[in-house]
Amino acid sequence: xxxxxxxxxxxxxxxxxxxxxxxxxxxxxxxxxxxxxxxxxxxxxxxxxxxxxxxxxxxxxxxxxxxxxxxxxxxxxxxxxxxxxxxxxxxxxxxxxxxxxxxxxxxxxxxxxxxxxxxxxxxxxxxxxxxxxxxxxxxxxxxxxxxxxxxxxxxxxxxxxxxxxxxxxxxxxxxxxxxxxxxxxxxxxxxxxxxxxxxxxxxxxxxxxxxxxxxxxxxxxxxxxxxxxxxxxxxxxxxxxxxxxxxxxxxxxxxxxx
Amino acid sequence: xxxxxxxxxxxxxxxxxxxxxxxxxxxxxxxxxxxxxxxxxxxxxxxxxxxxxxxxxxxxxxxxxxxxxxxxxxxxxxxxxxxxxxxxxxxxxxxxxxxxxxxxxxxxxxxxxxxxxxxxxxxxxxxxxxxxxxxxxxxxxxxxxxxxxxxxxxxxxxxxxxxxxxxxxxxxxxxxxxxxxxxxxxxxxxxxxxxxxxxxxxxxxxxxxxxxxxxxxxxxxxxxxxxxxxxxxxxxxxxxxxxxxxxxxxxxxxxxxxxxxxxxxxxxxxxxxxxxxxxxxxxxxxx
Numbered sequence: 001x002x003x004x005x006x007x008x009x010x011x012x013x014x015x016x017x018x019x020x021x022x023x024x025x026x027x028x029x030x031x032x033x034x035x036x037x038x039x040x041x042x043x044x045x046x047x048x049x050x051x052x053x054x055x056x057x058x059x060x061x062x063x064x065x066x067x068x069x070x071x072x073x074x075x076x077x078x079x080x081x082x083x084x085x086x087x088x089x090x091x092x093x094x095x096x097x098x099x100x101x102x103x104x105x106x107x108x109x110x111x112x113x114x115x116x117x118x119x120x121x122x123x124x125x126x127x128x129x130x131x132x133x134x135x136x137x138x139x140x141x142x143x144x145x146x147x148x149x150x151x152x153x154x155x156x157x158x159x160x161x162x163x164x165x166x167x168x169x170x171x172x173x174x175x176x177x178x179x180x181x182x183x184x185x186x187x188x189x190x191x192x193x194x195x196x197x198x199x200x201x202x203x204x205x206x207x208x209x210x211x212x213x214x215x216x217x218x219x220x221x222x223x224x225x226x227x228x229x230x231x232x233x234x235x236x237x238x239x240x241x242x243x244x245x246x247x248x249x250x251x252x253x254x255x256x257x258x
Numbered sequence: 259x260x261x262x263x264x265x266x267x268x269x270x271x272x273x274x275x276x277x278x279x280x281x282x283x284x285x286x287x288x289x290x291x292x293x294x295x296x297x298x299x300x301x302x303x304x305x306x307x308x309x310x311x312x313x314x315x316x317x318x319x320x321x322x323x324x325x326x327x328x329x330x331x332x333x334x335x336x337x338x339x340x341x342x343x344x345x346x347x348x349x350x351x352x353x354x355x356x357x358x359x360x361x362x363x364x365x366x367x368x369x370x371x372x373x374x375x376x377x378x379x380x381x382x383x384x385x386x387x388x389x390x391x392x393x394x395x396x397x398x399x400x401x402x403x404x405x406x407x408x409x410x411x412x413x414x415x416x417x418x419x420x421x422x423x424x425x426x427x428x429x430x431x432x433x434x435x436x437x438x439x440x441x442x443x444x445x446x447x448x449x450x451x452x453x454x455x456x457x458x459x460x461x462x463x464x465x466x467x468x469x470x471x472x473x474x475x476x477x478x479x480x481x482x483x484x485x486x487x488x489x490x491x492x493x494x495x496x497x498x499x500x501x502x503x504x505x506x507x508x509x510x511x512x513x514x515x516x517x518x519x520x521x522x523x524x525x526x527x528x529x530x531x532x533x534x535x536x537x538x539x540x541x542x543x544x545x
Contacts, residue, residue, distance in 0.1 A: 055431055076433050083431040089424040093446050093522075102442065103432050160431075 001100070002188045003070070003158055004031040004054055011049055022215040029209065029218065033157070036184065036191045037209045038201035038224075040255065046216030047194045051160050054192065055083060067158065072230045079107060081158040082151035086166045088143035090150075097122060097131040100150045107154060117164040121149035124183060141172035145179075149173035152183060159184070159191045166196065177204055180236050198255070202226070202238060202247045210254040220254040222247065305494040314498035327483060328502050335480040336506055338395050339467040342402025343459065345511075349403070350410030351452070358418040358444065359436060361452070367416075375408040380469055384458025388475035398467060398475045405461045405466045418444045453518035460514045464507040 009027040014020045023046040031037050039047045052058045053065060056072030067075035075081065082103075090099045100118040109117070125145035127138075135143050139152050144164060151159060165173045181204065184191055193200050199210045205224050212219040224247050225231045238244055287307045294306045305313075320326040353371065357364035379401055386397035421443055428438045471481020480503050487496035 052427075057427060057430055076431060079433060081431070083297050083428065085428070087424060089422065089423065089428055091443065091446065099499055105442070106429075106434050106438055 002030055003033050003035075003067070004029070004192065005064075005066050006030070006054075007064045009053070011046065011053060011058075012061045015061065020083070024053075025215040025217050026216060027216070031190060031192065033190055034206045035190060035207065036181075037193065038209055039192065039194045039211065040196070040198065040201045040251065041211030041216065042255075043196075045211045045213050047211060048162050049056060049218070050072050050082075051162050051192060051194055055160050062101045064220040070120065070127040072095050079103075079154060080156060081160050082154065083154035084144075084147050084159070084161045084164045087100065088135070088140075088147040090146055091134050092141055095132050095134055096127060096138065096146045099135070099146055100153050103150060103154050116152075116210050117153055118149075121153050122146075125149045125179065141168050141176065144168060144176065146218035148176075148183075152187065152189075155187065157188075157190060159189050159193075161191065161193045162237040163194050163196060163201065173200070174239075180204070181235070198248055199244075202244060202251055208247075208251050210251060212257075222251050222254055224251075302491070303493060305497055309494040310497040313476060313494040314501055317441070317495075317498065319329060327478075328499055330478050331480045331483045331499065332502050332506060334395075334476045334478050335464075335467050335471065335503070338398045338475070338479075339463050339506070339510075341395075342399045342467065343406050345399070346403040346406025346459065347410050347464070350407045350455075351414055353407075353411045353416055354414035354448075355440075357415055359440070365392075369502070371408060371411055374404070375412075379404045380466065383473045384472040392474045393476060395475060396421045398470045401470045402463050402466045406463055409455045409459050409462075413455035414448050414452045417448030421447050438452040449521055450518075453514065457511060457518070460506045460510040464510065466504055468503055 006027050006029045009024060010022075011024040012022050013019060027050065028036075043046055049058070054067060054072060055061055056067070056074075056076035060072075065072055068080050070078070070080070076152065090096075091102065094102070097118045099116070100121050101114045104114045104117060119128070119131065122131055127142060127145055127149070127150055129140065130138060135146070138146065144167075148164065151161075165176050168176060177200065180191075183189075191204075193201075193204060195204075202222075202224050203226070208220065208222040208224055209218055211217065226241070226244060226247065227239050232243045291307050294301050294304065305430040314328065317326050317328045323330050353367060357367055383397065383401050386400050390397040390400065418440075425443050427438065429443060434442070468479075468484070471479045472485055476482065480499050483499045484496050487493070487499065
């Protein structure tokens with residue numbers, strides 16, 4: 001089943017002005033249900049722009065783009081996806097639980113339902129005892145986990161993530177990667193994940209989409225899928241596996257255009 | 259043992275926080291008193307604190323039979339200050355909301371507001387008196403209101419607009435309406451800004467209210483009482499009126515401070531002000 005379908009998509013900012021920028025050129029990509037797509041490429045190649053286009057946050061310039069068979073705007077209005085950014089973007093005056101409740105509030109859930117779901121999400125991201133803490137009292141990694149709990153709170157079938165672990169240290173990052181995979185398997189989510197890290201892209205994804213410098217184009221797609229559908233696979237084993245290093249090399253070569 | 263020690267040191271630091279400025283204040287007043295007594299006991303231009311306070315107490319003791327001039331004047335000026343402050347806040351906040359929600363309003367109203375702010379408002383008080391009646395409270399209220407309006411407007415507007423762009427993007431990803439974004443992100447973000455402005459304009463409003471009374475308005479006001487006392491060389495009276503004005507200004511500042519503390523303490527919801535109000539008045543209307 002196609003979740004995201006992109007064909008011949010281009011995006012130009014400030015068309016016709018002095019500061020015109022061609023961000024994306026002729027992108028073709030189809031994402032099916034349950035896939036984990038990692039988007040990787042040099043800075044400024046339009047990865048984040050692509051995510052925002054899929055999210056319907058900015059309009060496309062030309063080409064076709066549909067999310068769950070709808071226009072991105074319609075999909076956004078029907079809350080088909082959850083989004084997470086590099087910085088957690090929590091509301092500092094709300095507690096962790098209240099931050100997770102935010103999208104649910106907007107969707108008109110009752111208070112009891114909201115609290116129940118927010119508590120479940122806090123358990124999921126292993127922050128159960130921090131429900132009443134404010135963002136300032138949490139570490140960067142914990143804030144990021146709250147943000148992921150918030151993105152998942154309303155059970156979106158599609159997750160758009162823009163370098164969500166970019167600001168984390170290596171240990172927290174690996175821990176978060178394991179948790180994210182676990183959550184995605186439990187919820188059967190489809191994920192589009194922007195990252196700067198080649199090992200992260202390889203470890204998480206089923207496919208790595210490698211992009212060229214601006215104007216962003218898809219230069220190659222590397223099939224990774226190290227778990228091959230086995231969700232119980234040992235993450236440490238995968239990280240140490242020879243196939244993992246082979247795929248890392250493959251993505252690196254694709255990235256540097258060897 | 260250790261626990262009690264901690265509790266004692268907490269108590270001590272709280273006590274010191276209040277005691278230090280209190281002791282310093284008393285010391286300053288004492289120095290003023292003693293210095294004048296030593297240097298020039300016959301001084302008449304600058305009365306001693308004891309004279310000022312006895313004048314104040316003497317006047318206020320007449321409240322019961324309604325002959326206290328300072329109390330009557332405080333009520334008149336206080337009314338003008340509170341109403342002027344209230345309408346200044348209402349218009350300031352309303353304009354800030356308007357320019358936040360509408361780009362056209364922002365482009366039209368902000369330059370006008372800036373231009374109005376450039377007018378030396380107290381200097382036009384005599385003109386207001388001519389328009390709205392020399393003894394009417396209207397012109398004085400107008401001056402206070404205009405003085406309060408601008409800091410409230412510009413600061414609140416900044417708080418409403420200076421929001422993390424990622425938070426707005428996030429709200430957009432939830433397809434949140436303009437109103438929901440206002441309610442959930444912009445207003446909570448603006449509250450600390452608003453209270454900073456409020457703490458600034460609260461004492462300013464008492465200054466404005468008294469100064470405009472030098473030009474007109476009720477003859478039964480703090481400003482009029484100061485001018486009258488000064489022209490009769492009754493300086494301890496004039497100073498006791500100044501003290502009354504200061505007390506009012508401080509009281510207002512503490513009200514603003516308390517409102518800020520209550521609102522920002524929890525989830526920055528103005529709802530808390532309502533709850534506090536219900537607690538004070540003992541009313542328990544539904545939330």
